[in-house]
Amino acid sequence: MPHRSGFVNILGSPNVGKSTLMNALTGIKLSIITSKVQTTRHRIMGIVNGEDFQIIYTDTPGIFRPSYKLQEQMVKSAYSALGDADIILLVTDIYESPDPSREIIRKLGKIEKPVLLLINKTDLDSQGAVNRLTTAWSGILPGAEIIPVSALKGYNLEKLLDRIISLLPESPPYYPKDEITDKSERFFVSEIVREKILINYRKEVPYSVEVEIVSFKESDEIIRISGIIYVMRDSQKGIIIGKQGLAIKKTGTMARMDLEDFFGKKVFIELQVKVKKDWRNDPRMLRQFGYI
Numbered sequence: 001m002p003h004r005s006g007f008v009n010i011l012g013s014p015n016v017g018k019s020t021l022m023n024a025l026t027g028i029k030l031s032i033i034t035s036k037v038q039t040t041r042h043r044i045m046g047i048v049n050g051e052d053f054q055i056i057y058t059d060t061p062g063i064f065r066p067s068y069k070l071q072e073q074m075v076k077s078a079y080s081a082l083g084d085a086d087i088i089l090l091v092t093d094i095y096e097s098p099d100p101s102r103e104i105i106r107k108l109g110k111i112e113k114p115v116l117l118l119i120n121k122t123d124l125d126s127q128g129a130v131n132r133l134t135t136a137w138s139g140i141l142p143g144a145e146i147i148p149v150s151a152l153k154g155y156n157l158e159k160l161l162d163r164i165i166s167l168l169p170e171s172p173p174y175y176p177k178d179e180i181t182d183k184s185e186r187f188f189v190s191e192i193v194r195e196k197i198l199i200n201y202r203k204e205v206p207y208s209v210e211v212e213i214v215s216f217k218e219s220d221e222i223i224r225i226s227g228i229i230y231v232m233r234d235s236q237k238g239i240i241i242g243k244q245g246l247a248i249k250k251t252g253t254m255a256r257m258d259l260e261d262f263f264g265k266k267v268f269i270e271l272q273v274k275v276k277k278d279w280r281n282d283p284r285m286l287r288q289f290g291y292i
């Protein structure tokens with residue numbers, strides 16, 4: 001059989017389950033997941049290799065109306081995933097009402113590529129409700145193939161994988177067959193720390209934070225990591241650190257436990273907090289953090 005390979009890009013609104021799907025399809029936790037919107041800020045690539053195929057998935061930030069430069073870049077990078085895909089997975093869920101006026105829907109209606117529209121979180125609703133949504137969506141995007149799934153429970157993911165493989169173009173692999181992602185170890189460390197910040201702090205705080213890993217030293221027994229948590233204001237610095245440093249200690253401990261799982265090794269992690277005024281609107285900082 002000829003070898004097949006291609007780019008499968010995952011798009012959709014915030015919180016519909018794009019990152020959960022990406023992790024389920026790749027079998028690794030490449031993307032962080034929380035119940036909060038805008039958890040994913042970058043495009044993240046995850047590669048799945050078979051004997052005669054290679055699927056290059058891309059998870060993207062959600063598509064929403066941006067209100068500062070960081071968000072503009074996030075949405076821009078999501079839209080860029082329309083252009084370089086061989087197959088598009090548009091993720092929606094049982095809560096999102098089918099709306100033909102959304103920009104992404106209008107763009108997808110005109111695109112010449114295969115679009116699989118995945119209705120996610122079907123574990124939370126009845127078959128009847130899912131059928132009604134399927135009918136509504138097929139009226140809006142007649143060219144798309146609709147597949148109800150549950151990324152969390154794994155429902156219909158085998159079928160989805162088979163459909164993806166059958167739609168892949170004939171091509172040699174784009175990446176070495178032992179590669180699993182385009183992102184560095186430092187990137188995953190900073191994402192895991194950011195995930196713990198999303199979990200541990202409330203309101204605007206997690207959205208004002210960027211994590212930079214400044215050193216990553218691996219020996220046979222242990223990985224020593226140091227990172228900087230950037231915030232936008234002095235008051236946020238106090239919140240991140242917490243009374244007697246308890247909040248940042250908790251964040252560091254939770255991150256360390258996940259990192260030890262991820263790397264299969266002992267980890268020591270040290271976190272400092274610095275203020276960078278309004279970094280989310282500063283093109284130089286956004287470039288430094290890899291958003292531009």
Ligand code: GDP
Nearest residue numbers: 015016017018019020033034035121150151152
């Ligand atoms: P994203 O913003 O589109 O990447 O969404 P996430 O993957 O971060 O998921 C958002 C929330 O939805 C998280 O709390 C997930 O656990 C939850 N979620 C994702 N997929 C499913 C699913 O199939 N069923 C249920 N019940 N929850 C899900």
Ligand code: MG
Nearest residue numbers: 018019039040
């Ligand atoms: Mg996500």
